[in-house]
Amino acid sequence: MKIFLVCNSLSHGGAERVGAVLANGFVERGHEVYVVTDTHEDIVYQLSHQVQVIPFSKSKTNKFMKWGRALYNTRVALKRYKPDVVIGIMQLCSFVSRIASIGLDIPVVMTEHSAFEWVESLPRPWFLKFSRKYMNWMYPCVTVLTEPDKQFIGNKLKNVVVMHNPLTFESYEGELKKDKLILSAGRLTDWRYKGWDTLVYSWARIADKFPDWKLCIAGTGAESSKQYIIQLMKENGIEDRVEFLGHCKNMLELYRRASIFFLSSRSEGMPMVVLEAMSQGCACVATDYKGRTKEIINSENCGILCQPEDDKALAEGLERMITDKEYRESVQRNSIERSKDFSVPRIIQEWETLIESLTNNT
Numbered sequence: 122m123k124i125f126l127v128c129n130s131l132s133h134g135g136a137e138r139v140g141a142v143l144a145n146g147f148v149e150r151g152h153e154v155y156v157v158t159d160t161h162e163d164i165v166y167q168l169s170h171q172v173q174v175i176p177f178s179k180s181k182t183n184k185f186m187k188w189g190r191a192l193y194n195t196r197v198a199l200k201r202y203k204p205d206v207v208i209g210i211m212q213l214c215s216f217v218s219r220i221a222s223i224g225l226d227i228p229v230v231m232t233e234h235s236a237f238e239w240v241e242s243l244p245r246p247w248f249l250k251f252s253r254k255y256m257n258w259m260y261p262c263v264t265v266l267t268e269p270d271k272q273f274i275g276n277k278l279k280n281v282v283v284m285h286n287p288l289t290f291e292s293y294e295g296e297l298k299k300d301k302l303i304l305s306a307g308r309l310t311d312w313r314y315k316g317w318d319t320l321v322y323s324w325a326r327i328a329d330k331f332p333d334w335k336l337c338i339a340g341t342g343a344e345s346s347k348q349y350i351i352q353l354m355k356e357n358g359i360e361d362r363v364e365f366l367g368h369c370k371n372m373l374e375l376y377r378r379a380s381i382f383f384l385s386s387r388s389e390g391m392p393m394v395v396l397e398a399m400s401q402g403c404a405c406v407a408t409d410y411k412g413r414t415k416e417i418i419n420s421e422n423c424g425i426l427c428q429p430e431d432d433k434a435l436a437e438g439l440e441r442m443i444t445d446k447e448y449r450e451s452v453q454r455n456s457i458e459r460s461k462d463f464s465v466p467r468i469i470q471e472w473e474t475l476i477e478s479l480t481n482n483t
Contacts, residue, residue: 136234141166266391304379309342316385325357376401399456
């Protein structure tokens with residue numbers, strides 16, 4: 122098949138990384154793949170040399186002009202290459218793809234990459250809210266990340282399909298060599314979503330019991346957000362028990378070193394960092410927003426789940442994972458096996474089935 126993916130960039134963001142993984146996965150299966158994206162940003166998520174890249178525009182410009190040119194160039198490319206399907210990565214790229222495809226008889230799939238059910242206490246981007254309320258009916262198919270999202274939508278949309286994200290790394294097959302390291306990862310700016318305050322309160326409850334263990338945070342963000350988190354750490358007496366690693370190009374190595382991965386988010390659609398950590402043998406202690414993380418950690422044999430913002434339960438989960446070595450090592454092994462259920466070939470096959478159903482109906 123001939124497949125278009127329209128993606129904001131290849132330089133940052135979990136959804137954009139998923140787009141790159143899908144593009145490479147489709148190519149591996151013998152499909153002809155094109156990625157329409159902003160080529161003026163640094164490409165961090167590398168594409169196979171077989172993936173053909175189409176730029177949004179030939180020159181760097183302001184946001185308004187960028188999306189205007191993206192719409193024009195996408196339509197030109199659709200007319201020229203006549204793909205079987207277009208996959209839009211998140212709301213704006215999906216919308217641009219749908220408008221660009223008007224009259225061309227090419228199905229556009231809109232992919233959601235966050236929990237459809239929103240936490241009321243968290244700010245929601247206006248375009249996300251508008252898209253979900255008024256625009257999702259425009260597409261022949263909308264993919265969501267989990268069954269809880271599909272159940273939440275119910276009969277509001279008739280075109281919803283659950284499509285899990287593919288695993289970024291291959292599941293580790295070697296001997297596990299772990300340090301006394303607890304790892305967490307995410308954008309510092311989004312501290313409300315990522316629950317960095319909950320992480321601080323949880324670790325502060327037990328840090329003194331485990332002086333030989335270290336908690337590290339991988340990720341970047343606004344300096345003001347980092348200073349806010351540091352201030353919370355000082356107030357809770359753990360400023361010297363947490364290390365900020367900044368942007369890490371060696372996440373694979375970090376996952377393989379870390380014994381425990383800690384997710385403290387208030388909301389996640391399908392936490393890719395958890396899946397990545399499990400694939401490299403990390404035992405996870407994680408928050409579960411209404412069953413979404415549970416689609417990955419589906420039993421206590423694969424990790425410990427707690428309610429968001431419950432720092433007491435999270436601290437107890439961390440303490441158990443640290444002190445019960447036998448349980449921790451069992452979870453590490455089971456996590457690797459569980460991660461294989463989300464391998465790229467397996468998820469690509471599900472996409473192929475979906476695309477075939479859409480093309481047969483056009």
